[in-house]
Amino acid sequence: MKVLGAAAAVAASAGLIGAYIALGGTSYRPAPVADPCAHRPWRAPSGVAETLEQVALSTADGAACALGVSREDLVLALAGRDDLSRFAAAHHVSQDDAERAIPDGLFRAVEDARAAGAIDGGLAGTLETIARHFPIGLVLDVLQGASRLIPG
């Protein structure tokens, strides 16, 4: 009788654990975050806003790849000064690293845009020249302040 009770306890426990696992109890995985260094195809943008969005996303991919972080971590870091400081400390990223990564991102965006047929070779060359000489510190400041410019 006692052994039967213990066996019933084992069966009830194993049954419930098994049922919960079968229903997806151990299936949680965070939504996948793509490798920023891998090629990400451009969607066919319609209009200036969507083209600019694709440029921004490609820039973020390129910069994140250069820094060795995910695009999502980089974007979350730009939400505010505190987030950026936490990000820099967690990933050992200095201001110099960030300033070097932004042009890499812009080159990547130009390259992606040319590959997608969104811009021609001449415009691509001009944009690369601009990227090389752009005041990156200003870009960072603008990006960090951008969220405050958007009406809630």
Place this chain on the structure above:
Amino acid sequence: MALADSSVVTLALPDMLRRFDVSITTVAWVLTAYNIVLAAAAVPAAHLARRQPAVVCAAGLIVFSVASLACGLAPSFAVLLAGRCVQAAGGAAVVAAALDLLSAVSASESDAAHTWAAAGVIGAALGPAAGGVLTQLLGWESIFFVQAPLLLAPLAALPALRSCRGASATSGRPHVAANLALLFASAALSAALFLLVILLVNGWNLHPAVAGVVATVMPAAAITVARRSRAPGGTAFRAGTGLLLTAGGLASLGVLPHAGWTWTVPPQLLVGAGLGLTIGALTDQALRGRSPQAVHGGWTIASRHAGVVLGLLLLTPLFSHQLDRNEAEAKRAGAAILLDSRLPPLDKLRVAQEVLRSIDRANGRLPDVRAPLEGRFGGPAGTEYRRVAGSLQDQLERAVTDAFGWPFLLASALALCGLSAVAVGRRDPAL
């Protein structure tokens, strides 16, 4: 009530956390400090209670009541903690003396021990529900204000028991295996109650009163099983079976398939049934044939509350770490969902800002990210907004639920450690 106090504030912890602006790890000390002092004071209080149990019980009730008022009026977290420590010292005196007093009015020492052990299980298990309802209706301070007069009521009955004396025999060695198993079973119980309540209230946004009702499944199962399992003998088997059920229920809570309180009911039934079998059986084992009962009862109280401390100290940092890690992962996953979505580009930034704001406003709870997006469900991109809102909410709910997985599995392992102690005690009865 003194034993219920080890868990009664569990559902009030989120409100205390906000009131005193402290972290989850810090606020858990409201439970931990009480249990440390109760564990440390139980055996000395039992020795003291052997001479004058009615006097020690009366002194304990008064100390407990005054300390309860101090907790309710605490202007700072430090004062609240100090009040909890004094409460525990008073509680130790009450609980230790109660066993001697029960022996004086019961048919046998065994009956007294069983009533005493059952009161402990019921008190500890009903604590969260009672605390949750009071917190919801009147605020967390009311838990302490309600206790004070209730604890003074038994003083009226004590003069009749003044002549009662505890046994004067020299105290023998405690039952090591049974007390060790009690320690692990209590660690598992504290984990079950603490984690379940935090999951229901902070994780899934249930109101404390509703969470209190949901968490009542466990004590209801414990009481039902404890009443039906009073067969003499076979304590090791009863305890072992109970610990298997407890471990199984806790492991099931560690692999919940979805967020939602209904999923917690079957595991709670297992844990409750397991504890109903275990605590009574182990207390029987620890007290049987040992004298004086009050001192050995003191050892069981010390073991149980040391177990609660062990559970809280092991599980709180693990749980906090898991929650931080999963929150970061969920934010990253949420950013990926938003960036890759087909929402209008300029609106994407606005949505991201609103979602981040709703997470901040949730103040550590699970945010409702659907709410800020609902206004856009009827627009031209309504389908995409609906998809994004659903994906974001699903990510957050699953991340929060998953954060509790490893802590519940560790609690299950603690119950299995208790099973090992029972097995060792069965093989070597001298322990």
